[in-house]
Amino acid sequence: MDMKTEKKLSLKERYRHLTRGLGWDTTYQPMKDVFPFDTYEGITIHDWDKWEDPFRLTMDAYWKYQAEKERKLYAILDAFNQSHGHLNVTDARYLSAIKLFFSAIPLLEYMAHRGFSIAGRQFRGVGPRVACQMQSLDEIRHAQTQIHTASNYNKYYNGMHAFVHQMPRMWYMSVPKSFFDDAITAGPFEWMIAIGFSFEYVLTNLLFVPFMSGAAFNGDLGTMTFGFSAQSDEARHMTLGLECIKFMLEQDPANLPIVQKWIDKWTWRGSRVLALVAMMMDYMLPKRVMSWKEAWEIYFEQNGGALFKDLERYGIKVPDCAAQATEEKEHISHQLFAALYQWNFGTSLHTWIPNPDELDWLSAKYPNTFDRYYRPRWELWADMAEQGKRHLNVGLAQLCQVCQYPMIFTEPGNPSKLCHRELDYKGEKYHFCSDHCQHIFENEAEKYVQAWLPMPQLFQGTCGGGSVEGWMKWVNLVPGVDNMDFEGSQDQKNFALWKGMASSNG
Amino acid sequence: MSVKAVKEYLGAPRDVVSNFHGNQLLYVCWEGHLMYASPSIFMVSPTMKLEDFLIQMVGPVFKDHPEASKLDWRKATWEKGDKPWAPKLDQTVAENGLVHKEYLRFQTPGLNGYKGLGI
Numbered sequence: 244m245d246m247k248t249e250k251k252l253s254l255k256e257r258y259r260h261l262t263r264g265l266g267w268d269t270t271y272q273p274m275k276d277v278f279p280f281d282t283y284e285g286i287t288i289h290d291w292d293k294w295e296d297p298f299r300l301t302m303d304a305y306w307k308y309q310a311e312k313e314r315k316l317y318a319i320l321d322a323f324n325q326s327h328g329h330l331n332v333t334d335a336r337y338l339s340a341i342k343l344f345f346s347a348i349p350l351l352e353y354m355a356h357r358g359f360s361i362a363g364r365q366f367r368g369v370g371p372r373v374a375c376q377m378q379s380l381d382e383i384r385h386a387q388t389q390i391h392t393a394s395n396y397n398k399y400y401n402g403m404h405a406f407v408h409q410m411p412r413m414w415y416m417s418v419p420k421s422f423f424d425d426a427i428t429a430g431p432f433e434w435m436i437a438i439g440f441s442f443e444y445v446l447t448n449l450l451f452v453p454f455m456s457g458a459a460f461n462g463d464l465g466t467m468t469f470g471f472s473a474q475s476d477e478a479r480h481m482t483l484g485l486e487c488i489k490f491m492l493e494q495d496p497a498n499l500p501i502v503q504k505w506i507d508k509w510t511w512r513g514s515r516v517l518a519l520v521a522m523m524m525d526y527m528l529p530k531r532v533m534s535w536k537e538a539w540e541i542y543f544e545q546n547g548g549a550l551f552k553d554l555e556r557y558g559i560k561v562p563d564c565a566a567q568a569t570e571e572k573e574h575i576s577h578q579l580f581a582a583l584y585q586w587n588f589g590t591s592l593h594t595w596i597p598n599p600d601e602l603d604w605l606s607a608k609y610p611n612t613f614d615r616y617y618r619p620r621w622e623l624w625a626d627m628a629e630q631g632k633r634h635l636n637v638g639l640a641q642l643c644q645v646c647q648y649p650m651i652f653t654e655p656g657n658p659s660k661l662c663h664r665e666l667d668y669k670g671e672k673y674h675f676c677s678d679h680c681q682h683i684f685e686n687e688a689e690k691y692v693q694a695w696l697p698m699p700q701l702f703q704g705t706c707g708g709g710s711v712e713g714w715m716k717w718v719n720l721v722p723g724v725d726n727m728d729f730e731g732s733q734d735q736k737n738f739a740l741w742k743g744m745a746s747s748n749g
Numbered sequence: 750m751s752v753k754a755v756k757e758y759l760g761a762p763r764d765v766v767s768n769f770h771g772n773q774l775l776y777v778c779w780e781g782h783l784m785y786a787s788p789s790i791f792m793v794s795p796t797m798k799l800e801d802f803l804i805q806m807v808g809p810v811f812k813d814h815p816e817a818s819k820l821d822w823r824k825a826t827w828e829k830g831d832k833p834w835a836p837k838l839d840q841t842v843a844e845n846g847l848v849h850k851e852y853l854r855f856q857t858p859g860l861n862g863y864k865g866l867g868i
Contacts, residue, residue: 642790672849673850
C-alpha cells in the first residue's frame with residue numbers, strides 16, 4: 244500500500260481551518276434565528292471574515308502551552324505550602340489585601356468565564372467565537388488557580404472561609420459583583436467593550452501592577468507566581484479587546500456612537516471598581532509599590548491617553564468621565580479606606596490607623612490633598628482610639644444605585660462636600676454618587692431599578708432578619724475574629740507566634 | 750432611553766415602599782462632617798414625629814463627634830433633594846411631605862467640623 248505523507252500544516256493554516264474551515268452558514272434554520280443576539284444591540288457587521296486574531300491560537304497549541312504553565316505553577320504553590328511561604332510576607336496586615344483580592348477576583352474570573360462562553364455562542368463569526376472560547380477557558384483556569392493559591396492562606400488566617408457564600412451577600416462585594424452582573428446581562432458586543440476593552444485593555448495595568456508587583460514587593464510568592472502565570476493570557480485578552488473595538492468601528496460608521504457610549508459607561512464603571520485597588524495600594528500593602536495617583540498617571544493618563552489618541556482616527560473621543568476620574572486620583576483611596584475603617588464591624592478583613600511613617604508617605608505622595616483633608620481624620624480617630632472610643636459609624640451607608648458604593652465620593656472641585664445626585668423615575672426616587680452614574684442609569688433605567696442594594700435589603704428583612712447580628716450570621720462573618728482592628732486580632736497573634744517558631748527554638 | 754433587548758424589557762423596582770412593612774427610608778447627611786464617610790440610611794415610620802426621628806435615630810449616629818454636644822436641631826438649616834427646605838419638627842415625617850427615599854442634608858452654622866476642617 245502506498246503511504247503518502249502530507250506536509251505538516253503550518254500554524255497559520257491550522258488556525259485558518261479552525262476558524263474558517265469549521266464554520267458554516269446554517270440552511271435548515273435561518274442564521275438570524277440561530278444567532279439572534281449579535282444584532283439587537285444595533286451593531287452592524289458586513290463581513291465577519293475581516294476579524295483577525297493576531298495570536299492565531301489553535302486548540303492543540305493552547306492545551307500544550309497552558310498545561311506546561313500550570314505544571315510549573317502548581318510545583319511552586321506546592322513548595323510555597325511546604326515551606327510555610329505565608330510566613331514570608333512583609334507583615335500580617337498584607338493579609339487584608341489578600342482577603343479582599345481572593346474574596347472577589349476568583350468569582351469575577353468565573354463570571355468572565357461564563358460571559359465569554361455566552362459571547363462565544365452568540366457571535367456568528369467564527370474568528371471571534373474561537374477567541375472568546377479561548378478566553379473563556381483562560382478565565383476558568385484563572386479562577387481555579389487563584390482558589391488554589393488562596394487556599395494556602397485560608398488554612399491559617401481568618402476572613403476567607405466563606406468567599407463564595409459572601410459574594411452575593413457582603414455589602415462591599417456588591418460593587419464588583421454588580422459590575423460583572425451589568426456586563427453579563429448586556430449583549431455580546433457590549434460585553435466585549437465592558438470586559439475585553441475597558442477592563443482588560445484600558446484598566447488592566449492598574450489592576451495587574453498593584454496585585455502582582457504588590458505581591459512581589461511583599462514577599463508573597465504564591466500570588467506573584469499566579470500573576471506571572473496569568474500574564475501571557477492577559478496579553479492575549481488585551482489584544483482581543485482591542486481587536487474587537489477596531490473590528491466594530493471598521494465595519495460600519497453607524498457603530499461609532501454606540502461604541503462610544505459603551506466606552507464612556509465602562510470606563511467610568513471600571514474606574515469606580517478600581518477604587519478598591521487604589522485603597523489596597525495606598526493603605527493595605529505594608530511595602531508600597533507606588534501610590535495610586537502615580538499608577539493612575541502612568542497607566543491611565545499616559546498609556547490610556549496614547550490608546551485614545553490611536554483610536555481618534557475612528558472618531559473615538561476620550562470619555563467625558565476621564566476628567567472627574569483623574570481629579571479623583573487624589574482622593575478615592577483615602578475616602579474608601581476611611582469608610583472601611585469606620586464600618587469595620589461589617590467587614591471580613593481587618594483595618595488599622597496608618598502608622599506615622601505611613602502617614603508621612605501619604606503626605607509626600609499626595610501633597611495637594613492628604614494633609615488638608617485626610618491626615619486630620621486619622622489623627623482624630625487615633626485620639627479617639629486612645630481614649631477608648633474607637634470610631635465606628637453605626638449609621639449604615641446610603642448606596643449609589645448604579646456602582647453600589649456607599650456615597651463616599653465628594654463633589655468635583657469640593658473635597659469637603661459629599662456628592663449627591665437624584666432623580667425621580669416612574670414615581671420612585673433614585674440616588675447616585677456622581678453625574679456619570681446618573682447618566683448610566685438614565686440610559687437604561689429599567690435595568691438599574693432592579694439593583695439589589697445591600698442596605699435597603701437589610702431593612703426589608705431579607706438578610707438575616709434586619710438586625711446587624713442577624714446579618715452577620717446570614718453573611719457568615721464571625722464577629723471578633725474576622726472583623727475589626729488588626730491590632731489585637733487572631734491573625735496578628737498567630738502570624739507573630741508562627742514566625743517566631745519558624746526562626747527560633749523557643 | 751429604553752434598554753436594548755430582543756423583546757420588551759421592563760424591570761421591577763426592588764426597593765418600593767411596600768417592601769418596608771409600613772415604614773419608609775430616609776437618607777440624612779450632616780454637611781461638612783466627613784468623619785462620617787457617607788450619608789446614612791434610616792428606616793422610619795411615616796407617623797413618627799420629625800423631632801423624635803432626629804433625636805432618637807439620627808442623633809445617636811453622630812454622638813461621638815467632637816461637636817455632637819453642640820448640635821441643636823432647632824438651629825440646623827436643611828435641604829431636601831438638594832434644595833432649601835424648612836422642616837416642621839413637631840409634625841410627622843409624612844406631614845412634612847417626606848416621601849420614601851427622600852434625601853435630607855442639614856448644616857449647622859458655627860459648627861464646621863473637627864478643627865474647622867469640615868471633618
